[in-house]
Amino acid sequence: MAATETTTYETAVERLEQIIARLDSNEAGLRETLELCTEGRALIEYAAGELDAVGQGLRELKLDELIARLEGGAQPPPE
Protein backbone atom coordinates (compact mmCIF):
# COMPACT_ATOMS: atom_id res chain seq x y z
CA MET A 1 0.00 0.00 0.00
CA ALA A 2 1.34 3.44 -0.92
CA ALA A 3 0.81 6.43 1.38
CA THR A 4 -2.42 8.09 0.24
CA GLU A 5 -4.81 10.66 1.64
CA THR A 6 -6.68 7.94 3.51
CA THR A 7 -3.52 6.66 5.11
CA THR A 8 -3.26 7.30 8.82
CA TYR A 9 -0.35 6.90 11.15
CA GLU A 10 -1.91 3.79 12.58
CA THR A 11 -2.47 2.10 9.22
CA ALA A 12 1.00 3.09 8.06
CA VAL A 13 2.64 1.60 11.16
CA GLU A 14 0.51 -1.52 10.93
CA ARG A 15 1.47 -2.04 7.29
CA LEU A 16 5.13 -1.42 8.13
CA GLU A 17 4.97 -4.17 10.75
CA GLN A 18 3.54 -6.53 8.12
CA ILE A 19 6.24 -5.58 5.63
CA ILE A 20 9.02 -6.13 8.16
CA ALA A 21 7.55 -9.49 9.14
CA ARG A 22 7.36 -10.54 5.48
CA LEU A 23 10.91 -9.39 4.78
CA ASP A 24 12.22 -11.09 7.93
CA SER A 25 10.58 -14.34 6.89
CA ASN A 26 12.88 -14.52 3.82
CA GLU A 27 9.98 -15.97 1.90
CA ALA A 28 9.55 -12.99 -0.41
CA GLY A 29 11.05 -13.20 -3.86
CA LEU A 30 13.36 -10.59 -5.30
CA ARG A 31 10.68 -8.55 -7.00
CA GLU A 32 8.39 -8.67 -3.98
CA THR A 33 11.31 -7.73 -1.74
CA LEU A 34 12.10 -4.69 -3.87
CA GLU A 35 8.44 -3.67 -3.95
CA LEU A 36 8.10 -4.13 -0.19
CA CYS A 37 11.22 -2.04 0.40
CA THR A 38 9.87 0.72 -1.84
CA GLU A 39 6.50 0.66 -0.09
CA GLY A 40 8.17 0.50 3.32
CA ARG A 41 10.35 3.54 2.60
CA ALA A 42 7.29 5.52 1.50
CA LEU A 43 5.42 4.56 4.63
CA ILE A 44 8.42 5.41 6.82
CA GLU A 45 8.59 8.81 5.16
CA TYR A 46 4.89 9.33 5.78
CA ALA A 47 5.04 8.23 9.43
CA ALA A 48 8.14 10.34 10.04
CA GLY A 49 6.30 13.31 8.55
CA GLU A 50 3.40 12.73 10.94
CA LEU A 51 5.75 12.50 13.92
CA ASP A 52 7.59 15.63 12.76
CA ALA A 53 4.25 17.46 12.61
CA VAL A 54 3.77 16.90 16.34
CA GLY A 55 7.40 17.31 17.30
CA GLN A 56 8.26 20.84 16.29
CA GLY A 57 6.80 22.60 19.34
CA LEU A 58 3.52 22.86 21.18
CA ARG A 59 1.18 25.39 19.60
CA GLU A 60 -1.80 26.70 21.52
CA LEU A 61 -4.76 28.44 19.91
CA LYS A 62 -7.92 29.81 21.42
CA LEU A 63 -11.15 28.70 19.80
CA ASP A 64 -12.77 32.12 20.16
CA GLU A 65 -9.88 33.82 18.36
CA LEU A 66 -9.91 31.14 15.68
CA ILE A 67 -13.63 31.66 15.03
CA ALA A 68 -13.22 35.43 15.03
CA ARG A 69 -10.48 35.07 12.41
CA LEU A 70 -12.62 32.77 10.27
CA GLU A 71 -15.63 35.04 10.53
CA GLY A 72 -13.43 37.98 9.62
CA GLY A 73 -12.59 36.19 6.37
CA ALA A 74 -8.98 35.50 7.30
CA GLN A 75 -7.39 32.19 6.40
CA PRO A 76 -7.04 29.73 9.28
CA PRO A 77 -3.51 29.37 10.59
CA PRO A 78 -1.46 26.65 8.90
CA GLU A 79 -0.91 23.32 10.61
Added chain:
Amino acid sequence: MAENGLASTLDAATPQPAGVEGYPGPFPVGRYAVKLRERMRDLARVCVVGEVTGARVGQGPNVYFELRDADGALPCAMWRTDFERARLTPDDLRDGAQVVAAGGCDYYVGSASASPSFRFRVQELRPAGEGDLLARLERLRRQLAGEGLFELQKRLPVARLPRRIGVVTAEGSAARRDFLAGLERRSWRGTIVWGYAPVQDRRAAPAIAAQVRDLAAFGRVDAIVVTRGGGSIADLWAFCDEALCRTVALLGVPVISAVGHDVDRTLIDDVSAVCCSTPTHAAEAAVGIDCAAARAHLSATAVRVDDHGRRAVDRRAPLAAATRRVDRALRRAVDRRGPLAMAARRIDRAGRRAVDRRAPLTTAARRVDQAGRLAVVRRARELASHSRAPRAQLNRHLVQLHQKAREMRAASRRGIDIRQGWQRRIAATVLDRKVAAARAGADRERTALAARVADLDRAARVLGERQAQALKVCRSSLDAHDPQRTLERGYAVVATPDGDPLAGTGALRAAGAFQVLMADGAVAAHVDEDREERPDGRD
Protein backbone atom coordinates in the same frame (compact mmCIF):
# COMPACT_ATOMS: atom_id res chain seq x y z
CA MET B 1 -28.80 9.86 81.24
CA ALA B 2 -29.35 9.14 84.90
CA GLU B 3 -26.88 10.98 87.05
CA ASN B 4 -27.07 8.37 89.75
CA GLY B 5 -26.31 5.68 87.19
CA LEU B 6 -23.25 7.60 86.15
CA ALA B 7 -22.26 8.15 89.75
CA SER B 8 -22.56 4.44 90.43
CA THR B 9 -19.80 3.76 87.94
CA LEU B 10 -17.43 5.93 89.91
CA ASP B 11 -15.90 4.89 93.17
CA ALA B 12 -15.05 7.34 95.84
CA ALA B 13 -12.15 5.32 97.24
CA THR B 14 -9.80 8.24 97.08
CA PRO B 15 -10.22 10.45 100.14
CA GLN B 16 -12.18 13.49 99.13
CA PRO B 17 -13.61 16.48 100.97
CA ALA B 18 -17.07 16.08 102.46
CA GLY B 19 -19.90 16.14 99.92
CA VAL B 20 -23.44 17.42 99.99
CA GLU B 21 -26.12 15.40 101.68
CA GLY B 22 -28.40 13.64 99.23
CA TYR B 23 -25.82 13.75 96.38
CA PRO B 24 -23.25 11.00 95.72
CA GLY B 25 -19.63 12.04 95.60
CA PRO B 26 -17.73 14.22 95.41
CA PHE B 27 -15.86 12.59 92.49
CA PRO B 28 -12.80 13.98 90.75
CA VAL B 29 -14.20 16.03 87.87
CA GLY B 30 -11.86 14.56 85.25
CA ARG B 31 -13.04 11.03 85.97
CA TYR B 32 -16.63 12.19 85.91
CA ALA B 33 -15.98 13.87 82.52
CA VAL B 34 -14.46 10.67 81.10
CA LYS B 35 -17.48 8.66 82.21
CA LEU B 36 -19.76 11.32 80.72
CA ARG B 37 -17.91 10.97 77.39
CA GLU B 38 -18.37 7.20 77.49
CA ARG B 39 -22.10 7.64 78.09
CA MET B 40 -22.39 10.07 75.21
CA ARG B 41 -20.53 7.79 72.87
CA ASP B 42 -22.90 4.99 73.83
CA LEU B 43 -25.84 6.98 72.47
CA ALA B 44 -27.20 5.78 69.13
CA ARG B 45 -25.48 6.87 65.89
CA VAL B 46 -27.91 8.89 63.78
CA CYS B 47 -28.27 11.01 60.66
CA VAL B 48 -29.21 14.65 61.05
CA VAL B 49 -30.09 17.17 58.40
CA GLY B 50 -29.65 20.90 58.69
CA GLU B 51 -28.12 24.08 57.43
CA VAL B 52 -24.37 24.64 57.74
CA THR B 53 -23.12 27.74 59.44
CA GLY B 54 -19.75 28.97 60.66
CA ALA B 55 -17.62 26.23 59.09
CA ARG B 56 -13.90 26.30 59.92
CA VAL B 57 -11.78 24.22 57.52
CA GLY B 58 -8.27 25.06 58.62
CA GLN B 59 -5.06 23.09 58.77
CA GLY B 60 -5.94 21.25 61.99
CA PRO B 61 -7.05 17.63 62.31
CA ASN B 62 -10.71 18.63 62.71
CA VAL B 63 -13.23 20.47 60.56
CA TYR B 64 -15.75 22.38 62.69
CA PHE B 65 -19.18 23.69 61.81
CA GLU B 66 -22.70 24.04 63.18
CA LEU B 67 -25.91 22.56 61.87
CA ARG B 68 -29.02 24.60 62.43
CA ASP B 69 -32.69 24.64 61.67
CA ALA B 70 -35.66 26.60 62.96
CA ASP B 71 -35.86 24.57 66.18
CA GLY B 72 -32.25 24.26 67.27
CA ALA B 73 -28.58 23.82 66.48
CA LEU B 74 -25.82 21.25 66.96
CA PRO B 75 -22.06 21.91 67.15
CA CYS B 76 -20.32 19.43 64.84
CA ALA B 77 -16.77 18.24 64.29
CA MET B 78 -15.44 15.95 61.56
CA TRP B 79 -11.98 14.42 61.32
CA ARG B 80 -10.12 15.90 58.37
CA THR B 81 -9.34 12.39 57.10
CA ASP B 82 -13.09 11.62 56.97
CA PHE B 83 -13.72 14.98 55.32
CA GLU B 84 -11.13 14.35 52.61
CA ARG B 85 -12.19 10.73 52.10
CA ALA B 86 -15.70 11.97 51.34
CA ARG B 87 -14.09 14.23 48.68
CA LEU B 88 -15.71 17.26 50.20
CA THR B 89 -14.48 20.78 49.65
CA PRO B 90 -14.84 23.88 51.84
CA ASP B 91 -17.50 25.02 49.38
CA ASP B 92 -19.67 22.09 50.45
CA LEU B 93 -19.70 23.65 53.93
CA ARG B 94 -20.54 27.18 52.85
CA ASP B 95 -23.01 29.01 55.05
CA GLY B 96 -26.57 28.00 54.26
CA ALA B 97 -25.71 24.70 52.55
CA GLN B 98 -28.14 21.89 53.41
CA VAL B 99 -26.29 18.72 54.38
CA VAL B 100 -26.98 15.30 55.83
CA ALA B 101 -24.50 14.38 58.59
CA ALA B 102 -24.15 10.91 60.07
CA GLY B 103 -22.45 10.27 63.40
CA GLY B 104 -23.06 10.53 67.11
CA CYS B 105 -22.54 12.56 70.25
CA ASP B 106 -19.05 13.08 71.61
CA TYR B 107 -17.58 15.01 74.48
CA TYR B 108 -14.08 16.45 74.67
CA VAL B 109 -13.14 16.17 78.34
CA GLY B 110 -10.65 19.01 78.29
CA SER B 111 -7.83 19.29 80.81
CA ALA B 112 -6.40 21.66 83.37
CA SER B 113 -5.49 24.01 80.54
CA ALA B 114 -8.09 23.16 77.88
CA SER B 115 -11.81 23.83 77.95
CA PRO B 116 -14.22 20.92 77.54
CA SER B 117 -16.80 20.92 74.76
CA PHE B 118 -19.68 18.91 73.43
CA ARG B 119 -19.64 17.97 69.73
CA PHE B 120 -21.63 15.86 67.33
CA ARG B 121 -18.87 13.77 65.77
CA VAL B 122 -19.66 13.53 62.04
CA GLN B 123 -18.36 10.44 60.29
CA GLU B 124 -20.10 10.85 56.94
CA LEU B 125 -21.46 13.95 55.26
CA ARG B 126 -23.17 14.65 51.99
CA PRO B 127 -25.08 17.56 50.51
CA ALA B 128 -28.82 17.18 51.10
CA GLY B 129 -30.70 16.45 47.93
CA GLU B 130 -27.80 14.47 46.46
CA GLY B 131 -29.91 11.34 46.56
CA ASP B 132 -32.48 13.11 44.39
CA LEU B 133 -29.77 14.12 41.95
CA LEU B 134 -28.51 10.55 41.70
CA ALA B 135 -32.02 9.26 41.05
CA ARG B 136 -32.51 11.82 38.27
CA LEU B 137 -29.11 10.91 36.85
CA GLU B 138 -30.02 7.23 36.72
CA ARG B 139 -33.34 7.98 34.96
CA LEU B 140 -31.58 10.11 32.34
CA ARG B 141 -28.87 7.46 31.89
CA ARG B 142 -31.48 4.78 31.19
CA GLN B 143 -33.28 7.08 28.75
CA LEU B 144 -30.18 7.96 26.71
CA ALA B 145 -29.01 4.35 26.73
CA GLY B 146 -32.44 3.29 25.47
CA GLU B 147 -32.07 5.72 22.57
CA GLY B 148 -28.72 4.18 21.66
CA LEU B 149 -26.79 7.41 22.24
CA PHE B 150 -24.05 5.64 24.21
CA GLU B 151 -22.88 3.75 21.10
CA LEU B 152 -22.55 6.52 18.48
CA GLN B 153 -19.28 8.00 19.69
CA LYS B 154 -17.75 4.61 20.35
CA ARG B 155 -18.03 3.76 16.64
CA LEU B 156 -15.78 6.70 15.71
CA PRO B 157 -12.09 5.89 15.14
CA VAL B 158 -9.78 7.68 17.58
CA ALA B 159 -6.48 8.66 15.96
CA ARG B 160 -3.46 7.49 17.98
CA LEU B 161 -1.38 10.38 16.68
CA PRO B 162 -3.61 13.44 16.29
CA ARG B 163 -2.18 16.64 14.86
CA ARG B 164 -4.74 18.95 16.50
CA ILE B 165 -6.58 18.36 19.77
CA GLY B 166 -9.48 20.47 20.99
CA VAL B 167 -9.80 20.83 24.75
CA VAL B 168 -12.80 22.17 26.67
CA THR B 169 -11.98 23.09 30.25
CA ALA B 170 -11.84 26.06 32.62
CA GLU B 171 -9.17 28.64 31.86
CA GLY B 172 -6.35 28.50 34.39
CA SER B 173 -7.65 25.28 35.95
CA ALA B 174 -5.60 22.48 37.46
CA ALA B 175 -7.14 20.17 34.85
CA ARG B 176 -5.55 22.27 32.08
CA ARG B 177 -2.17 21.99 33.75
CA ASP B 178 -2.50 18.24 34.28
CA PHE B 179 -3.56 17.73 30.67
CA LEU B 180 -0.47 19.58 29.39
CA ALA B 181 1.70 17.48 31.71
CA GLY B 182 0.16 14.32 30.22
CA LEU B 183 0.94 15.54 26.70
CA GLU B 184 4.51 16.27 27.74
CA ARG B 185 4.82 12.70 28.98
CA ARG B 186 3.84 11.59 25.46
CA SER B 187 6.42 14.01 23.95
CA TRP B 188 3.58 15.35 21.83
CA ARG B 189 4.00 18.91 20.57
CA GLY B 190 1.22 19.43 18.06
CA THR B 191 -1.55 22.02 18.08
CA ILE B 192 -4.06 22.46 20.91
CA VAL B 193 -7.22 24.49 20.38
CA TRP B 194 -8.53 25.61 23.78
CA GLY B 195 -12.26 26.07 24.18
CA TYR B 196 -12.54 27.68 27.58
CA ALA B 197 -15.84 27.38 29.45
CA PRO B 198 -17.08 27.50 33.05
CA VAL B 199 -17.29 23.96 34.42
CA GLN B 200 -19.40 24.37 37.57
CA ASP B 201 -22.57 26.38 37.59
CA ARG B 202 -25.80 26.75 35.69
CA ARG B 203 -23.98 28.46 32.79
CA ALA B 204 -21.52 25.60 32.44
CA ALA B 205 -23.48 23.02 30.43
CA PRO B 206 -24.63 25.33 27.59
CA ALA B 207 -21.16 26.92 27.39
CA ILE B 208 -19.43 23.52 27.22
CA ALA B 209 -21.89 22.31 24.56
CA ALA B 210 -21.26 25.46 22.49
CA GLN B 211 -17.49 25.03 22.71
CA VAL B 212 -17.70 21.36 21.76
CA ARG B 213 -19.88 22.22 18.74
CA ASP B 214 -17.60 25.06 17.62
CA LEU B 215 -14.48 22.93 18.02
CA ALA B 216 -16.01 20.31 15.76
CA ALA B 217 -17.16 22.90 13.23
CA PHE B 218 -14.20 25.27 13.12
CA GLY B 219 -11.29 23.76 15.02
CA ARG B 220 -10.39 21.07 12.44
CA VAL B 221 -9.42 18.90 15.39
CA ASP B 222 -8.84 15.16 15.40
CA ALA B 223 -10.27 14.71 18.90
CA ILE B 224 -11.99 16.80 21.56
CA VAL B 225 -11.16 16.42 25.25
CA VAL B 226 -13.68 17.62 27.86
CA THR B 227 -12.13 17.72 31.31
CA ARG B 228 -12.28 19.14 34.84
CA GLY B 229 -11.12 18.14 38.32
CA GLY B 230 -13.05 16.30 41.00
CA GLY B 231 -16.00 17.48 43.05
CA SER B 232 -19.32 16.43 44.47
CA ILE B 233 -22.07 15.20 42.19
CA ALA B 234 -23.64 18.65 42.50
CA ASP B 235 -20.40 20.23 41.28
CA LEU B 236 -20.19 17.82 38.34
CA TRP B 237 -23.87 18.12 37.47
CA ALA B 238 -23.16 20.26 34.39
CA PHE B 239 -21.58 17.17 32.80
CA CYS B 240 -24.83 15.26 33.25
CA ASP B 241 -26.80 17.84 31.30
CA GLU B 242 -29.08 16.18 28.76
CA ALA B 243 -28.53 18.75 25.99
CA LEU B 244 -24.75 18.57 26.40
CA CYS B 245 -24.76 14.78 26.33
CA ARG B 246 -26.96 14.67 23.23
CA THR B 247 -24.63 17.17 21.51
CA VAL B 248 -21.59 15.03 22.32
CA ALA B 249 -23.30 11.81 21.25
CA LEU B 250 -24.20 13.20 17.81
CA LEU B 251 -20.79 14.79 17.16
CA GLY B 252 -18.68 13.52 14.25
CA VAL B 253 -15.42 14.05 16.13
CA PRO B 254 -14.46 11.61 18.90
CA VAL B 255 -14.82 13.08 22.37
CA ILE B 256 -12.62 12.01 25.28
CA SER B 257 -14.11 12.81 28.67
CA ALA B 258 -12.20 13.13 31.93
CA VAL B 259 -14.50 14.57 34.55
CA GLY B 260 -13.87 14.21 38.28
CA HIS B 261 -11.99 11.26 39.71
CA ASP B 262 -12.07 7.48 39.39
CA VAL B 263 -15.31 7.04 41.31
CA ASP B 264 -17.19 9.85 39.57
CA ARG B 265 -19.33 8.69 36.68
CA THR B 266 -21.09 11.50 34.88
CA LEU B 267 -23.37 11.11 31.91
CA ILE B 268 -20.85 12.57 29.48
CA ASP B 269 -18.56 9.65 30.36
CA ASP B 270 -21.23 7.31 29.01
CA VAL B 271 -21.82 9.08 25.71
CA SER B 272 -18.19 9.94 24.91
CA ALA B 273 -15.94 7.80 22.72
CA VAL B 274 -13.38 7.34 25.51
CA CYS B 275 -13.87 7.89 29.23
CA CYS B 276 -10.83 8.66 31.38
CA SER B 277 -10.40 9.07 35.11
CA THR B 278 -8.16 12.16 35.15
CA PRO B 279 -6.97 14.92 32.81
CA THR B 280 -3.54 13.24 32.63
CA HIS B 281 -5.12 9.99 31.49
CA ALA B 282 -7.17 11.96 28.96
CA ALA B 283 -3.95 13.34 27.46
CA GLU B 284 -2.55 9.81 27.19
CA ALA B 285 -5.78 8.61 25.58
CA ALA B 286 -5.81 11.49 23.12
CA VAL B 287 -2.21 10.75 22.07
CA GLY B 288 -2.08 6.96 21.96
CA ILE B 289 1.65 6.61 21.48
CA ASP B 290 4.84 7.88 23.05
CA CYS B 291 6.13 10.06 20.24
CA ALA B 292 9.78 9.86 21.29
CA ALA B 293 9.65 6.07 21.46
CA ALA B 294 7.79 5.96 18.13
CA ARG B 295 10.50 8.02 16.46
CA ALA B 296 13.18 5.69 17.75
CA HIS B 297 11.20 2.65 16.63
CA LEU B 298 10.64 4.17 13.21
CA SER B 299 14.35 4.83 12.80
CA ALA B 300 15.08 1.20 13.65
CA THR B 301 12.43 0.08 11.15
CA ALA B 302 13.97 2.27 8.46
CA VAL B 303 17.35 0.67 9.07
CA ARG B 304 15.86 -2.80 8.78
CA VAL B 305 14.03 -1.93 5.55
CA ASP B 306 17.24 -0.47 4.12
CA ASP B 307 19.12 -3.64 5.04
CA HIS B 308 16.54 -5.75 3.28
CA GLY B 309 16.69 -3.40 0.28
CA ARG B 310 20.50 -3.62 0.06
CA ARG B 311 20.45 -7.37 0.35
CA ALA B 312 17.84 -7.50 -2.40
CA VAL B 313 19.96 -5.30 -4.64
CA ASP B 314 22.93 -7.56 -3.97
CA ARG B 315 20.85 -10.58 -4.82
CA ARG B 316 19.69 -8.82 -7.93
CA ALA B 317 23.23 -8.11 -9.35
CA PRO B 318 23.89 -11.54 -10.92
CA LEU B 319 20.48 -11.45 -12.44
CA ALA B 320 20.98 -8.00 -13.92
CA ALA B 321 23.25 -9.25 -16.76
CA ALA B 322 20.80 -12.01 -17.61
CA THR B 323 18.03 -9.49 -17.52
CA ARG B 324 19.91 -7.25 -19.90
CA ARG B 325 20.44 -10.17 -22.23
CA VAL B 326 16.79 -11.03 -22.07
CA ASP B 327 15.97 -7.39 -22.78
CA ARG B 328 18.13 -7.32 -25.80
CA ALA B 329 16.54 -10.52 -27.08
CA LEU B 330 13.17 -9.01 -26.47
CA ARG B 331 14.08 -5.84 -28.32
CA ARG B 332 15.23 -7.90 -31.23
CA ALA B 333 11.99 -9.78 -31.18
CA VAL B 334 10.16 -6.49 -31.05
CA ASP B 335 12.12 -5.16 -33.97
CA ARG B 336 11.08 -8.19 -35.83
CA ARG B 337 7.55 -7.29 -35.00
CA GLY B 338 7.97 -3.87 -36.67
CA PRO B 339 4.38 -3.22 -37.69
CA LEU B 340 3.27 -4.27 -34.30
CA ALA B 341 5.82 -1.97 -32.78
CA MET B 342 4.57 0.85 -34.95
CA ALA B 343 1.03 0.23 -33.77
CA ALA B 344 2.26 -0.01 -30.22
CA ARG B 345 3.99 3.37 -30.56
CA ARG B 346 0.82 4.85 -31.99
CA ILE B 347 -1.10 3.44 -29.05
CA ASP B 348 1.56 4.80 -26.76
CA ARG B 349 1.27 8.27 -28.31
CA ALA B 350 -2.52 8.09 -28.09
CA GLY B 351 -2.14 7.11 -24.46
CA ARG B 352 0.13 10.10 -23.79
CA ARG B 353 -2.32 12.40 -25.55
CA ALA B 354 -5.10 10.99 -23.37
CA VAL B 355 -2.93 11.61 -20.35
CA ASP B 356 -2.31 15.16 -21.57
CA ARG B 357 -6.04 15.67 -22.02
CA ARG B 358 -6.55 14.36 -18.49
CA ALA B 359 -4.30 17.02 -17.01
CA PRO B 360 -6.87 19.86 -17.20
CA LEU B 361 -9.43 17.47 -15.79
CA THR B 362 -7.15 16.77 -12.84
CA THR B 363 -6.67 20.48 -12.30
CA ALA B 364 -10.43 21.03 -12.47
CA ALA B 365 -10.97 18.17 -10.03
CA ARG B 366 -8.51 19.82 -7.62
CA ARG B 367 -10.38 23.10 -7.94
CA VAL B 368 -13.69 21.33 -7.33
CA ASP B 369 -12.15 19.67 -4.30
CA GLN B 370 -10.95 23.02 -2.91
CA ALA B 371 -14.31 24.64 -3.64
CA GLY B 372 -16.03 21.75 -1.88
CA ARG B 373 -13.86 22.13 1.21
CA LEU B 374 -14.48 25.88 1.25
CA ALA B 375 -18.23 25.26 0.87
CA VAL B 376 -18.18 22.79 3.75
CA VAL B 377 -16.39 25.30 6.00
CA ARG B 378 -18.79 28.08 4.97
CA ARG B 379 -21.78 25.81 5.52
CA ALA B 380 -20.43 24.82 8.91
CA ARG B 381 -20.01 28.48 9.84
CA GLU B 382 -23.48 29.24 8.52
CA LEU B 383 -24.96 26.37 10.51
CA ALA B 384 -23.05 27.46 13.58
CA SER B 385 -24.31 31.01 13.12
CA HIS B 386 -27.81 29.60 12.75
CA SER B 387 -27.35 27.62 15.89
CA ARG B 388 -26.33 30.80 17.60
CA ALA B 389 -29.14 32.83 16.00
CA PRO B 390 -31.87 31.60 18.36
CA ARG B 391 -29.58 32.36 21.25
CA ALA B 392 -28.98 35.86 19.90
CA GLN B 393 -32.73 36.24 19.32
CA LEU B 394 -33.37 35.08 22.87
CA ASN B 395 -30.78 37.53 24.15
CA ARG B 396 -32.45 40.34 22.20
CA HIS B 397 -35.82 39.32 23.61
CA LEU B 398 -34.25 39.14 27.04
CA VAL B 399 -32.90 42.68 26.68
CA GLN B 400 -36.31 43.87 25.44
CA LEU B 401 -38.04 42.10 28.31
CA HIS B 402 -35.65 43.69 30.79
CA GLN B 403 -36.36 47.08 29.19
CA LYS B 404 -40.11 46.43 29.41
CA ALA B 405 -39.71 45.33 33.01
CA ARG B 406 -37.79 48.53 33.81
CA GLU B 407 -40.49 50.60 32.05
CA MET B 408 -43.21 48.73 33.94
CA ARG B 409 -41.41 49.32 37.22
CA ALA B 410 -41.07 53.03 36.38
CA ALA B 411 -44.72 53.22 35.26
CA SER B 412 -45.87 51.42 38.37
CA ARG B 413 -43.77 53.81 40.49
CA ARG B 414 -45.39 56.76 38.69
CA GLY B 415 -48.82 55.15 39.11
CA ILE B 416 -48.15 54.64 42.79
CA ASP B 417 -47.07 58.29 43.13
CA ILE B 418 -50.22 59.50 41.33
CA ARG B 419 -52.40 57.20 43.38
CA GLN B 420 -50.75 58.32 46.57
CA GLY B 421 -51.28 61.97 45.50
CA TRP B 422 -54.96 61.29 44.89
CA GLN B 423 -55.21 59.47 48.19
CA ARG B 424 -53.54 62.39 49.96
CA ARG B 425 -55.96 64.84 48.30
CA ILE B 426 -58.99 62.70 49.13
CA ALA B 427 -57.76 62.29 52.68
CA ALA B 428 -57.23 66.07 52.97
CA THR B 429 -60.76 66.73 51.66
CA VAL B 430 -62.25 64.19 54.05
CA LEU B 431 -60.23 65.68 56.90
CA ASP B 432 -61.37 69.21 55.96
CA ARG B 433 -64.96 68.07 55.96
CA LYS B 434 -64.51 66.35 59.27
CA VAL B 435 -62.86 69.46 60.72
CA ALA B 436 -65.76 71.62 59.45
CA ALA B 437 -68.29 69.17 60.87
CA ALA B 438 -66.36 69.13 64.13
CA ARG B 439 -66.28 72.92 64.19
CA ALA B 440 -70.05 73.10 63.53
CA GLY B 441 -70.58 70.57 66.31
CA ALA B 442 -68.34 72.58 68.58
CA ASP B 443 -70.32 75.75 67.76
CA ARG B 444 -73.54 73.94 68.52
CA GLU B 445 -72.08 72.66 71.75
CA ARG B 446 -70.81 76.12 72.57
CA THR B 447 -74.32 77.63 72.01
CA ALA B 448 -75.95 74.90 74.06
CA LEU B 449 -73.31 75.42 76.74
CA ALA B 450 -73.95 79.20 76.75
CA ALA B 451 -77.69 78.54 77.13
CA ARG B 452 -76.97 76.19 79.99
CA VAL B 453 -74.61 78.81 81.53
CA ALA B 454 -77.44 81.40 81.31
CA ASP B 455 -79.85 78.91 82.87
CA LEU B 456 -77.35 78.19 85.60
CA ASP B 457 -76.81 81.93 86.14
CA ARG B 458 -80.52 82.41 86.41
CA ALA B 459 -80.81 79.47 88.75
CA ALA B 460 -77.90 80.81 90.79
CA ARG B 461 -79.54 84.21 90.99
CA VAL B 462 -82.84 82.70 92.08
CA LEU B 463 -80.99 80.51 94.55
CA GLY B 464 -79.13 83.57 95.87
CA GLU B 465 -82.31 85.47 96.23
CA ARG B 466 -83.92 82.56 98.01
CA GLN B 467 -80.91 82.18 100.26
CA ALA B 468 -80.95 85.93 101.00
CA GLN B 469 -84.62 85.65 101.83
CA ALA B 470 -83.98 82.66 104.07
CA LEU B 471 -81.09 84.54 105.68
CA LYS B 472 -83.32 87.46 106.24
CA VAL B 473 -85.87 85.20 107.93
CA CYS B 474 -83.12 83.69 110.04
CA ARG B 475 -81.85 87.12 110.92
CA SER B 476 -85.36 88.17 111.96
CA SER B 477 -85.68 85.03 114.05
CA LEU B 478 -82.33 85.71 115.63
CA ASP B 479 -83.24 89.28 116.23
CA ALA B 480 -86.41 88.08 117.88
CA HIS B 481 -84.35 85.98 120.24
CA ASP B 482 -81.71 88.61 120.85
CA PRO B 483 -81.62 89.51 124.65
CA GLN B 484 -80.77 93.06 123.60
CA ARG B 485 -84.28 93.38 122.22
CA THR B 486 -85.67 92.23 125.58
CA LEU B 487 -83.48 94.78 127.38
CA GLU B 488 -84.74 97.46 125.01
CA ARG B 489 -88.20 96.60 126.19
CA GLY B 490 -87.13 97.49 129.80
CA TYR B 491 -85.86 94.25 131.15
CA ALA B 492 -82.45 93.92 132.89
CA VAL B 493 -79.91 91.14 133.23
CA VAL B 494 -78.04 90.49 136.49
CA ALA B 495 -74.46 89.34 135.91
CA THR B 496 -71.16 89.05 137.71
CA PRO B 497 -68.70 91.90 137.32
CA ASP B 498 -67.09 89.67 134.63
CA GLY B 499 -70.31 89.56 132.67
CA ASP B 500 -71.47 85.98 133.50
CA PRO B 501 -75.29 86.06 133.98
CA LEU B 502 -76.60 85.12 137.40
CA ALA B 503 -79.74 83.04 137.01
CA GLY B 504 -80.97 82.73 140.64
CA THR B 505 -80.86 84.26 144.06
CA GLY B 506 -78.50 81.68 145.33
CA ALA B 507 -75.95 82.53 142.65
CA LEU B 508 -76.58 86.18 143.32
CA ARG B 509 -75.93 85.79 147.07
CA ALA B 510 -72.88 83.73 146.39
CA ALA B 511 -71.48 86.36 144.06
CA GLY B 512 -72.11 89.19 146.48
CA ALA B 513 -71.19 91.90 144.01
CA PHE B 514 -72.85 92.02 140.62
CA GLN B 515 -73.84 94.37 137.88
CA VAL B 516 -77.19 95.07 136.35
CA LEU B 517 -77.07 95.20 132.54
CA MET B 518 -79.77 97.26 130.87
CA ALA B 519 -80.35 98.39 127.28
CA ASP B 520 -78.52 101.59 127.68
CA GLY B 521 -75.73 100.47 130.07
CA ALA B 522 -74.70 98.64 133.25
CA VAL B 523 -74.97 99.52 136.95
CA ALA B 524 -72.74 97.99 139.66
CA ALA B 525 -74.60 96.66 142.72
CA HIS B 526 -74.14 94.38 145.70
CA VAL B 527 -76.35 92.16 147.88
CA ASP B 528 -77.47 93.88 151.05
CA GLU B 529 -79.20 91.25 153.15
CA ASP B 530 -79.66 93.70 156.05
CA ARG B 531 -82.55 95.47 154.38
CA GLU B 532 -85.98 94.07 154.99
CA GLU B 533 -86.99 91.58 152.57
CA ARG B 534 -90.08 92.52 150.79
CA PRO B 535 -92.86 89.92 150.59
CA ASP B 536 -92.82 89.87 146.82
CA GLY B 537 -89.10 89.24 147.06
CA ARG B 538 -88.22 92.32 145.09
CA ASP B 539 -85.46 94.70 146.19
